Amino acid sequence: MADLLPTGMPRDSELVRAACGGDAGCLGLLLARHRAGMYAVALALLGHSQDAEDALQEAALVALRRIGDIRDPEAVGPWLRMVVRNVCRSQLRRMRAVPVADVAEAVASDRSDGPTDPAEVLDRHALRDWVWSALEDLPPGQRLVSMLRYFTDVTSYEDIAALCATPVGTVRSRLHQARAKLAEALLNSADRAHDDATALSALHLRLADETIASAHRGQLASALSEWWSPQADVTWPTGRHTGIDYLPTAFDHDLSDGVRHELLNVVASREVVIWEAAMHNPPEDPFHCPPGVVWVHFLDRGRVGRVRLYHPRHR
Incomplete structure (x- = not known):
């Protein structure tokens, strides 16, 4: 100033x-x-x-x-x-x-x-x-x-x-x-340096895009190994807890049933990354999956230590 x-x-x-x-x-x-x-x-x-x-x-x-x-x-x-x-x-x-x-x-x-x-x-x-x-x-x-x-x-x-x-x-x-x-x-803001939020968001947007694309190719396990901890804990919308290994299996089931995921939004901080995605059901089974899913990733030293999945209420 x-x-x-x-x-x-x-x-x-x-x-x-x-x-x-x-x-x-x-x-x-x-x-x-x-x-x-x-x-x-x-x-x-x-x-x-x-x-x-x-x-x-x-x-x-x-x-x-x-x-x-x-x-x-x-x-x-x-x-x-x-x-x-x-x-x-x-x-x-x-x-x-x-x-x-x-x-x-x-x-x-x-x-x-x-x-x-x-x-x-x-x-x-x-x-x-x-x-x-x-x-x-x-x-x-x-x-x-x-x-x-x-x-x-x-x-x-x-x-x-x-x-x-x-x-x-x-x-x-x-x-x-x-x-x-x-x-x-x-x-009380002072003239101090701030993290580059745009660069951080761009990084996690790229990671999210690559992960979803890999999942549609049947390669989710390989993509997750890049930035997820092998001991990562997954909490599903039902409250069930699993390890990382179950995620590719669940995603493959969606794909085989004709469900496709579309990434809509990525919000990133140093310790929490949120994905919002639409779930597109096949025309013959329009209610197979909820219309959307939110992924909340909790990072530990840059890798996902746990994730929570949630289906927002349809509005």
Whole structure:
């Protein structure tokens, strides 16, 4: 930030442009600079200091995802207060229904033209590396539920709870704690190097593509030996546990029954990699398999130590 204006503090417009270019530190400075006004809006609408603090945390994450939508960089202060106002209104509506904050719903309440999917927005705004570095700093349970909630189609509390084998209340609590920590990290962001999240995602996308292609050629066992531990534990949607050796057999059964797997999405961190895949059944047996499957891989020193498979509920 210092090289933006060597002789003084940067203007809001300069910070906005830098944040849109991927500088999370500049966005953190903007939020710190306008915190008093944002907090005043939250306190006026919610009338409770803790609720107002929660709204500020949520607004910080909304700003992270929406900073590129600002048309007038000089008006970032009013824009940030508008974000807080919309978050508070959404929170008040949820208090009458489900008393749990939800960043995605807050974004939807102030939707404008352009992508709203978190991964698309973060890619577009070049802040993805910061986000993934911040996610890596979360405890494993908070990191996993955040990855599922904001970067996959496994978004409902019930689906996340079932996949993680944990109560819904725990999912809600972990998401709340994760949002608070991410917002705090953003406000305190320093100019430090971040992992190259794009390169990591590209690596695991290639591995996933190669693995699925090998499976369709009947060579899944060979593909798994490349990056899975021989002692890897597999938890199936039924709760059954097997070793790695059973996976090729199960996949071959699907193939012989005319089922094909299509990779849809890969989400990767240093320790957890998630695949989402569609399962295409043969026309003569359209309900042979569920329509999709999620693979959650838990890595140990770069190799898969265990994996959990889950069929999301059909929506």
